[in-house]
Amino acid sequence: MSESFEPVIVGFLCNWCSYRAADLAGTARIHYAPNMRPIRVMCSARVEPQFVIKALREGADGVMIAGCHPGECHYVDGNIKALRRYELLKRMLRQWGVEEERVQLVWAAASEGIVLAAAVDRMTEELRALGPLRWGETVISGNGHEQALEEAPAAEEA
Amino acid sequence: MDEKVGVYVCHCGTNIAGTVDVEEVATWSGEQPNVAVARDYKFMCSSLGQELVEQDIKELGLTRVVVAACSPHMHEKTFRGACERAGLNPYLFEMANIREFDSWVTDDREAATHKAKSLIKGAIERVVHHQPLEPLPVEINPNTLVVGGGIAGISAALELADGGFHVYLVEREPSIGGHMAQLDKTFPTLDCSACILTPRMFDVGQHPNITLLSYSEVEKVDGYVGDFTATVRKKARYVNEELCTGCGICVEKCPQSVVDDVFEAGLGQRKVVYTPFPQAVPNYPVIDRENCIYFQRGKCKACEIFCPTEAIDFEQQDELIEIEVGCIILATGYDPFDARRIARYGYGQMANVFTSLEFERMVNAAGPTEGRIVLRDGETQPESIAIIHCVGSRDQNYNEYCSKVCCMYSLKFAHLVHERLPNAEVYNFYIDIRSAGKRYEEFYQRVLAEGANLIRGRAAEVTDVARLPDEEGKLIVQAEDTLIGQQRRIPVDMVVLSIGIQARHDATEVAQIFGLGCDFDGFFIERHPKLDPVFTMTEGISIVGTCQGPMDIPDSVAQGAAAAARVMSMITQGTVMMEPVRASINADQCSGCRICNNLCPYNAIVFHEDDEVSEVITALCQGCGSCVAACPSGAITGAHFTDEQLISQVVGVLWDVRQPELVPAEEG
Numbered sequence: 172m173s174e175s176f177e178p179v180i181v182g183f184l185c186n187w188c189s190y191r192a193a194d195l196a197g198t199a200r201i202h203y204a205p206n207m208r209p210i211r212v213m214c215s216a217r218v219e220p221q222f223v224i225k226a227l228r229e230g231a232d233g234v235m236i237a238g239c240h241p242g243e244c245h246y247v248d249g250n251i252k253a254l255r256r257y258e259l260l261k262r263m264l265r266q267w268g269v270e271e272e273r274v275q276l277v278w279a280a281a282s283e284g285i286v287l288a289a290a291v292d293r294m295t296e297e298l299r300a301l302g303p304l305r306w307g308e309t310v311i312s313g314n315g316h317e318q319a320l321e322e323a324p325a326a327e328e329a
Numbered sequence: 330m331d332e333k334v335g336v337y338v339c340h341c342g343t344n345i346a347g348t349v350d351v352e353e354v355a356t357w358s359g360e361q362p363n364v365a366v367a368r369d370y371k372f373m374c375s376s377l378g379q380e381l382v383e384q385d386i387k388e389l390g391l392t393r394v395v396v397a398a399c400s401p402h403m404h405e406k407t408f409r410g411a412c413e414r415a416g417l418n419p420y421l422f423e424m425a426n427i428r429e430f431d432s433w434v435t436d437d438r439e440a441a442t443h444k445a446k447s448l449i450k451g452a453i454e455r456v457v458h459h460q461p462l463e464p465l466p467v468e469i470n471p472n473t474l475v476v477g478g479g480i481a482g483i484s485a486a487l488e489l490a491d492g493g494f495h496v497y498l499v500e501r502e503p504s505i506g507g508h509m510a511q512l513d514k515t516f517p518t519l520d521c522s523a524c525i526l527t528p529r530m531f532d533v534g535q536h537p538n539i540t541l542l543s544y545s546e547v548e549k550v551d552g553y554v555g556d557f558t559a560t561v562r563k564k565a566r567y568v569n570e571e572l573c574t575g576c577g578i579c580v581e582k583c584p585q586s587v588v589d590d591v592f593e594a595g596l597g598q599r600k601v602v603y604t605p606f607p608q609a610v611p612n613y614p615v616i617d618r619e620n621c622i623y624f625q626r627g628k629c630k631a632c633e634i635f636c637p638t639e640a641i642d643f644e645q646q647d648e649l650i651e652i653e654v655g656c657i658i659l660a661t662g663y664d665p666f667d668a669r670r671i672a673r674y675g676y677g678q679m680a681n682v683f684t685s686l687e688f689e690r691m692v693n694a695a696g697p698t699e700g701r702i703v704l705r706d707g708e709t710q711p712e713s714i715a716i717i718h719c720v721g722s723r724d725q726n727y728n729e730y731c732s733k734v735c736c737m738y739s740l741k742f743a744h745l746v747h748e749r750l751p752n753a754e755v756y757n758f759y760i761d762i763r764s765a766g767k768r769y770e771e772f773y774q775r776v777l778a779e780g781a782n783l784i785r786g787r788a789a790e791v792t793d794v795a796r797l798p799d800e801e802g803k804l805i806v807q808a809e810d811t812l813i814g815q816q817r818r819i820p821v822d823m824v825v826l827s828i829g830i831q832a833r834h835d836a837t838e839v840a841q842i843f844g845l846g847c848d849f850d851g852f853f854i855e856r857h858p859k860l861d862p863v864f865t866m867t868e869g870i871s872i873v874g875t876c877q878g879p880m881d882i883p884d885s886v887a888q889g890a891a892a893a894a895r896v897m898s899m900i901t902q903g904t905v906m907m908e909p910v911r912a913s914i915n916a917d918q919c920s921g922c923r924i925c926n927n928l929c930p931y932n933a934i935v936f937h938e939d940d941e942v943s944e945v946i947t948a949l950c951q952g953c954g955s956c957v958a959a960c961p962s963g964a965i966t967g968a969h970f971t972d973e974q975l976i977s978q979v980v981g982v983l984w985d986v987r988q989p990e991l992v993p994a995e996e997g
Contacts, residue, residue: 197429205440208982217954230986246953247930
């Protein structure tokens with residue numbers, strides 16, 4: 172499996188910018204890795220941490236959250252809310268031993284099909300290098316947690 | 330749950346079927362739980378394709394529909410319509426985007442087929458949790474706000490006003506007219522710009538259905554389609570519009586002159602109390618507070634002394650006006666490219682390098698030189714003129730796009746030079762001549778026949794350092810003539826830089842006020858680049874003219890009229906149906922923590938002190954879902970994007986990789 176490992180990425184795309192960026196990538200026939208499986212949300216602020224965790228738990232190797240550029244959100248500042256939530260989520264995933272590359276926040280304007288396509292390609296490459304997530308071993312059995320503690324003993328949490 | 334889902338896989342000719350094995354996908358879909366029927370069809374969006382769905386709903390009693398085809402932004406409406414016609418609530422439908430997101434972005438048939446299955450599986454899992462929803466009817470206020478009084482805004486305002494609807498036209502400058510009022514002749518017909526524009530400006534000023542707010546800016550917009558409230562700042566003119574007759578005596582008596590950077594593009598002067606140009610609408614002057622002697626030193630008041638109607642009012646204050654409208658049309662126009670940014674062309678350093686806008690004012694009979702083509706000294710007639718195309722356009726260092734109008738106006742300049750200075754030589758330095766448009770190519774041929782020298786090659790630099798005797802005292806344009814494959818140095822007396830069209834410097838701030846998006850170049854984003862070029866993603870707000878992208882006068886006029894027609898269609902309908910994608914709070918579950926209150930960007934959530942619960946005002950909610958995601962009690966539901974629907978979709982798209990040991994056994 173490791174030789175031909177193809178990661179599966181769940182993508183949460185906001186309706187206004189990143190979904191349209193992906194539409195544009197299609198219309199412009201920009202080829203990119205077919206590894207991302209997109210789900211439409213109205214705004215990146217709608218993405219709850221539990222959706223991300225659910226996706227990882229159910230077998231995704233990574234999750235991409237894509238929104239409009241800061242300052243360009245269709246809903247004023249939903250993407251900033253997404254960013255705040257993402258930072259907290261990342262901290263939690265780190266403690267569980269889930270590598271940072273597995274959950275990524277991407278900004279892509281409706282005109283940036285090429286940006287979104289490149290982000291999917293890049294993330295796919297990174298996850299290919301990391302290998303499968305193995306949620307059961309990493310998180311459920313706590314191996315990842317122990318490893319995270321070993322790597323950063325100072326960051327021990329109560 | 331027992332639902333009867335119909336799955337329809339579209340071939341889209343070969344657009345999907347060329348990459349995705351649609352038959353295989355349809356067969357596979359038919360084997361999925363809850364799926365009652367799965368079919369593939371050549372063009373699902375055709376009337377036959379839609380009938381297929383309608384027939385199955387009626388005959389097989391489908392309770393849910395999934396169409397796997399193009400983007401929902403393309404055809405979601407189409408298939409919702411088909412469901413509705415067959416008696417199924419249109420929101421019990423879901424689209425899987427297997428074209429833009431799949432067949433068009435990979436050549437790998439196996440991977441594309443597999444991805445299509447995942448997207449369809451996600452849609453099936455999601456759709457079974459869909460709830461029937463009803464669109465929300467919104468009443469449309471028949472008044473419209475048009476922002477920007479250039480030719481696009483004027484054309485939109487007049488169409489609406491002639492149709493019998495009231496328009497508020499807000500213009501930032503003291504007069505409407507925009508850039509078109511600055512131009513001399515218009516290509517390719519060589520109509521005098523003012524002659525065709527000023528009657529329309531006059532119509533706007535006189536129209537009983539138009540409230541013209543010049544020297545005003547929109548500061549804030551609240552509300553939603555059908556019921557916007559705009560706050561407009563009417564800047565103090567220091568002239569009482571009720572009393573002013575527009576006689577112009579104040580302008581005549583004002584002792585202070587300054588360079589007019591706006592209307593005369595820096596080429597001429599204006600008084601401190603001024604109307605931008607003689608045919609200005611409205612014709613009341615404005616006192617330029619920054620340069621006024623009275624405002625600076627407390628003395629002068631020449632205008633006040635001589636005003637026969639006592640209309641000068643130094644105490645006047647800015648006024649904030651609230652306007653209630655149903656729709657908004659933005660026609661905020663463009664900024665010309667700043668030629669100083671390209672130092673090698675020497676604008677601002679070498680006197681006889683002019684911008685195209687300066688040249689427009691120069692050749693205009695009403696301009697500072699009364700139409701004489703002269704060097705910066707105001708006297709000497711040039712014997713040779715170089716016109717450099719694409720300044721700031723089609724250039725990766727500045728603007729990558731083509732500004733669309735420069736080729737044609739540069740050719741017009743060549744013609745005007747020949748007309749005014751028959752013995753002068755004109756050299757046009759171009760990359761390509763883009764003369765697409767009715768009678769544009771013919772105009773190009775005409776200018777060629779008149780003897781213009783067209784040199785194909787982007788000018789490398791403009792210099793005044795002479796190398797040869799005949800270059801002494803001249804400006805030398807250096808360029809590679811790509812048709813003969815040689816470097817050329819052309820000595821000329823005058824250089825005109827054909828500057829391009831740029832988004833307004835404050836376009837992003839304006840976009841935020843109106844809740845729009847800007848593209849990378851700063852132009853406002855239309856709803857669809859081909860099929861919906863004047864509406865935006867924000868319901869009820871249209872964009873017309875050059876705020877949307879570079880375009881010429883006929884295109885701007887057409888867009889203005891198009892937006893007016895769209896608005897009129899909404900007004901005559903009386904109500905529009907809004908997507909019911911809205912949040913709602915379950916009062917029994919709400920703990921009254923008020924976290925959502927501050928998260929809502931539209932202040933759509935109110936807190937009831939007596940019951941200690943929050944409530945969403947449906948009409949204000951835009952459906953972003955921020956509050957839904959943040960509610961710690963799970964009391965908020967985002968219709969059509971519920972937790973259940975989204976999580977089911979997540980589980981669905983991961984059908985092939987799900988971890989069996991972690992999943993409760995009963996799920997499929």
